[in-house]
Amino acid sequence: xxxxxxxxxxxxxxxxxxxxxxxxxxxxxxxxxxxxxxxxxxxxxxxxxxxxxxxxxxxxxxxxxxxxxxxxxxxxxxxxxxxxxxxxxxxxxxxxxxxxxxxxxxxxxxxxxxxxxxxxxxxxxxxxxxxxxxxxxxxxxxxxxxxxxxxxxxxxxxxxxxxxxxxxxxxxxxxxxxxxxxxxxxxxxxxxxxxxxxxxxxxxxxxxxxxxxxxxxxxxxxxxxxxxxxxxxxxxxxxxxxxxxxxxxxxxxxxxxxxxxxxxxxxxxxxxxxxxxxxxxxxxxxxxxxxxxxxxxxxxxxxxxxxxxxxxxxxxxxxxxxxxxxxxxxxxxxxxxxxxxxxxxxxxxxxxxxxxxxxxxxxxxxxxxxxxxxxxxxxxxxxxxxxxxxxxxxxxxxxxxxxxxxxxxxxxxxxxxxxxxxxxxxxxxxxxxxxxxxxxxxxxxxxxxxxxxxxxxxxxxxxxxxxxxxxxxxxxxxxxxxxxxxxxxxxxxxxxxxxxxxxxxxxxxxxxxxxxxxxxxxxxxxxxxxxxxxxxxxxxxxxxxxxxxxxxxxxxxxxxxxxxxxxxxxxxxxxxxxxxxxxxxxxxxxxxxxxxxxxxxxxxxxxxxxxxxxxxxxxxxxxxxxxxxxxxxxxxxxxxxxxxxxxxxxxxxxxxxxxxxxxxxxxxxxxxxxxxxxxxxxxxxxxxxxxxxxxxxxxxxxxxxxxxxxxxxxxxxxxxxxxxxxxxxxxxxxxxx
Numbered sequence: 225x226x227x228x229x230x231x232x233x234x235x236x237x238x239x240x241x242x243x244x245x246x247x248x249x250x251x252x253x254x255x256x257x258x259x260x261x262x263x264x265x266x267x268x269x270x271x272x273x274x275x276x277x278x279x280x281x282x283x284x285x286x287x288x289x290x291x292x293x294x295x296x297x298x299x300x301x302x303x304x305x306x307x308x309x310x311x312x313x314x315x316x317x318x319x320x321x322x323x324x325x326x327x328x329x330x331x332x333x334x335x336x337x338x339x340x341x342x343x344x345x346x347x348x349x350x351x352x353x354x355x356x357x358x359x360x361x362x363x364x365x366x367x368x369x370x371x372x373x374x375x376x377x378x379x380x381x382x383x384x385x386x387x388x389x390x391x392x393x394x395x396x397x398x399x400x401x402x403x404x405x406x407x408x409x410x411x412x413x414x415x416x417x418x419x420x421x422x423x424x425x426x427x428x429x430x431x432x433x434x435x436x437x438x439x440x441x442x443x444x445x446x447x448x449x450x451x452x453x454x455x456x457x458x459x460x461x462x463x464x465x466x467x468x469x470x471x472x473x474x475x476x477x478x479x480x481x482x483x484x485x486x487x488x489x490x491x492x493x494x495x496x497x498x499x500x501x502x503x504x505x506x507x508x509x510x511x512x513x514x515x516x517x518x519x520x521x522x523x524x525x526x527x528x529x530x531x532x533x534x535x536x537x538x539x540x541x542x543x544x545x546x547x548x549x550x551x552x553x554x555x556x557x558x559x560x561x562x563x564x565x566x567x568x569x570x571x572x573x574x575x576x577x578x579x580x581x582x583x584x585x586x587x588x589x590x591x592x593x594x595x596x597x598x599x600x601x602x603x604x605x606x607x608x609x610x611x612x613x614x615x616x617x618x619x620x621x622x623x624x625x626x627x628x629x630x631x632x633x634x635x636x637x638x639x640x641x642x643x644x645x646x647x648x649x650x651x652x653x654x655x656x657x658x659x660x661x662x663x664x665x666x667x668x669x670x671x672x673x674x675x676x677x678x679x680x681x682x683x684x685x686x687x688x689x690x691x692x693x694x695x696x697x698x699x700x701x702x703x704x705x706x707x708x709x710x711x712x713x714x715x716x717x718x719x720x721x722x723x724x725x726x727x728x729x730x731x732x733x734x735x736x737x738x739x740x741x742x743x744x745x746x747x748x749x750x751x752x753x754x755x756x757x758x759x760x761x762x763x764x765x766x767x768x769x770x771x772x773x774x775x776x777x778x779x780x781x782x783x784x785x786x787x788x789x790x791x792x793x794x795x796x797x798x799x800x801x802x803x804x805x806x807x808x809x810x811x812x813x814x815x816x817x818x819x820x821x822x823x824x825x826x827x828x829x830x831x832x833x834x835x836x837x838x839x840x841x842x843x844x845x846x847x848x849x850x851x852x853x854x855x856x857x858x859x860x861x862x863x864x865x866x867x868x869x870x871x872x873x874x875x876x877x878x879x880x881x882x883x884x885x886x887x888x889x890x891x892x893x894x895x896x897x898x899x900x901x902x903x904x905x906x907x908x909x910x911x912x913x914x915x916x917x918x919x920x921x922x923x924x925x926x927x928x929x930x931x932x933x934x935x936x937x938x939x940x941x942x943x944x945x946x947x948x949x950x951x952x953x954x955x956x957x958x959x960x961x
Contacts, residue, residue, distance in 0.1 A: 252276065256286045263295045270298070274305045281312030288316035288335075291328045303331045307338025314339060318346045326358035333361060337368035347374040354382045354398075359391040366394060370401030376408035384412045387431075388424030399427050406435045410442060417445040422455070429459040433466025440470035447474045450486060457489055465493035469500045476504040479516055487516050495523040502527070506537040517541065517549045525556020532566060539570035547579045554582065558589040568593050572600040575619060576612045583619040598625065605629060610637075614645055621652040631658055638662055654685040660692045671699050676708040683711065687718040697724025701732045704744075716747040726759040734766065737775045749778035750872070760786055764793035773805055780808060781872050784815035787886035787912065788940050791822035798829045801845075806838040807870045813841065817848025817863075818886040820940070824852055840866050843955070851885065860961040861887065867905075867945060867953045874946045876908060876916065881953055882946040887960055889935035897931040898924050899945060901956035907931050908944035917941075921948055 250258070250272060258269035273280040273287070287302045287309075306313035313335060320332040333353050336343040343350075350372065353365025366386050369379050383405075386398035402409045409431070416428040429446065432439040442463070449460035464471040471493070478490035491508065494501040508520045521541045524534055538560075541553035554574060557564045574586035575597060590597040604616035614637045617630035630652075637649030650666040653659050663685075670682030683700060686693045696718070703715035716736070719729065729751055736748035752763070760783070767779040780800060783790040790797075793815070800812035813833055816823040830852075833845035847863040854861050867883050874882035889895060899907045907929035909918040923930035927948070935941070945956060 256283050270301045277308045284313040285316045288320050291331050299331045303335040306335035311342045314343050318349045329361045333364045337371045341373035343372040351382050362394045363397045366397035376405035380408045380412045387427035388421040402431045403434045406438045410439050414442040429463040433463035439467050461489035461493045465496040472501050491519045509541050514546045518552050521552035525559040535564045535566045539567040542570045558592045568595050576604045618652040654688045660689050680711045680714045683714040683718045687721040693722040694724045730759045745774050752778045767796045780811040785884050787818045794823050798826045801829045801833050809841045810844050813845040813848045817851035863958045866955045879950040880946045885943045886940050889941050891937045895933050898959040899929045903952045903954045904948040906946045906948045910942040912940050
């Protein structure tokens with residue numbers, strides 16, 4: 225059939241741009257004769273006839289006679305050239321429409337479209353095309369009716385009927401033609417709104433919206449569809465928005481309809497109409513329906529209007545009884561920026577709103593308006609209502625704004641009988657790690673609350689204090705038997721944050737590791753890892769007795785982290801080199817290496833492990849031998865190691881795997897520590913007590929790290945190999961010189 229219009233145009237331009245044959249201009253008669261030759265001759269002749277325009281009118285019948293040609297390029301260019309010839313082509317093209325071949329009818333109609341207004345006399349023929357059996361012909365007929373300046377009264381009816389055509393392209397072509405005939409089309413389109421053909425109904429509404437204010441007569445019918453026909457409500461609302469100002473009154477009324485969906489559509493359409501609908505939108509901020517007030521408050525800020533009435537109206541909306549309306553109004557004021565300065569007094573009042581998020585947003589909105597929130601907050605700290613003072617103090621603490629003024633009020637709030645206020649104050653203080661002695665008892669009580677979410681949130685708050693919350697360890701351990709999984713998970717995470725007495729934590733974590741719930745094994749191992757330096761003998765003893773894989777791995781990882789202080793565990797670490805899991809053997813080798821010279825009894829076993837079938841075990845065993853034989857007097861110490869996904873997460877860079885290497889240093893000596901790898905590594909340096917002394921990312925040139933360090937005292941130091949990005953791992957080389 226036919227090709228896409230764009231492709232057709234490109235082909236046409238390429239043909240008509242062909243160079244002349246240099247034989248000079250031919251007469252029309254000669255060109256007509258050439259139309260009977262080869263396709264190449266025809267196309268060349270058509271090009272010359274196109275250049276002659278109306279002077280080639282006598283060639284019109286001969287050109288139209290080519291429409292049945294097999295060559296589609298010929299048919300296409302004939303149709304296009306008829307547009308240049310003009311009126312003389314109307315009659316032959318009209319006759320050609322009677323052909324049985326749908327391709328001929330298609331190009332005949334298209335030719336009339338190219339001729340344009342001069343083809344108006346062919347209107348009846350083109351209208352016939354709307355009923356053609358061929359969808360392509362119907363589509364081109366609808367298109368042509370929009371081009372030939374047809375009498376609108378004569379063609380609107382058939383075009384509206386075509387809006388219900390089964391072919392989408394026909395419907396779209398008719399929809400494109402009708403807006404040009406607005407005056408005649410509106411009554412017919414309005415009448416079509418009463419029909420049941422969904423396609424026709426949808427297209428009619430779409431066109432009425434495109435016509436705009438001239439389609440005002442259709443408003444009653446569109447209103448009925450908006451209110452009553454749920455299937456057509458969206459399109460009706462869009463059409464009313466397109467009609468614009470004449471629809472405002474109807475839409476404002478619909479915005480108070482009992483149907484929440486109708487209300488939403490009406491508000492959306494008023495917003496689309498823009499400035500002319502602002503008055504109605506402002507009035508709707510007083511609607512009895514909270515959803516309307518919320519939507520309007522939100523949309524007004526998106527309209528970018530420098531209108532004082534809008535600013536004042538949004539200011540009043542910040543006093544709405546519904547917090548979502550207040551929030552929407554506040555966000556709109558914030559979006560308007562400095563132009564909404566008039567709303568500042570209303571925003572200041574929200575600094576003490578009951579809604580925590582609103583208070584925070586009010587602060588940021590005042591900043592956006594160019595105001596200073598601090599005077600308002602300080603004044604609110606002196607409010608006669610103690611609950612207002614507390615809310616203000618909580619806000620200031622959350623914003624880290626003059627916390628020293630807020631803290632005393634929060635501490636005073638801890639003694640209130642109102643449990644909600646008391647917990648609110650405690651949470652605010654814990655967020656900044658303040659007043660642990662006063663706050664901790666409140667959260668300890670919360671751990672025994674009958675509501676699971678209170679127990680979980682209390683444990684979460686304790687975690688904010690880190691080691692300062694260690695007194696809660698016993699209660700948190702008890703919480704590990706809680707029936708709520710979320711509470712148990714948070715209790716474990718909090719134990720990891722606060723720590724506690726190793727004599728209490730260690731056996732509790734071993735108990736957890738014996739559970740079937742493997743989800744808790746990793747955090748339990750982390751707690752053991754954390755208290756390891758203070759429980760070395762217990763860990764070594766457990767490793768001697770324990771066969772469970774999870775517990776043995778936790779013990780091995782902890783001993784690998786400790787370094788020389790784990791020397792009493794050397795015999796058990798040597799035995800662990802024969803464990804079945806490769807991670808056990810690998811970690812045992814690491815632990816022996818970090819113990820250093822005191823692990824020399826393990827050299828034979830490590831030499832055997834250096835030939836392990838697992839490449840990681842073999843590589844780490846070789847590195848351990850190097851560490852055990854390390855001499856602090858040597859100019860350079862080199863370890864070929866590997867960081868694996870099986871290694872524990874670093875306590876500082878908590879999303880990264882890490883490996884610890886211990887190394888003896890002498891006071892007053894400068895050391896250069898280089899870490900090189902193909903992946904983006906990271907170096908940390910700690911003393912034997914785990915205090916970080918230095919860190920580096922790309923000091924050795926990306927992706928390698930380097931630390932230059934002057935040892936402050938003799939002793940063992942912990943060199944932590946980790947990564948810059950999570951999940952990174954692979955071989956590395958560590959040099960100390």
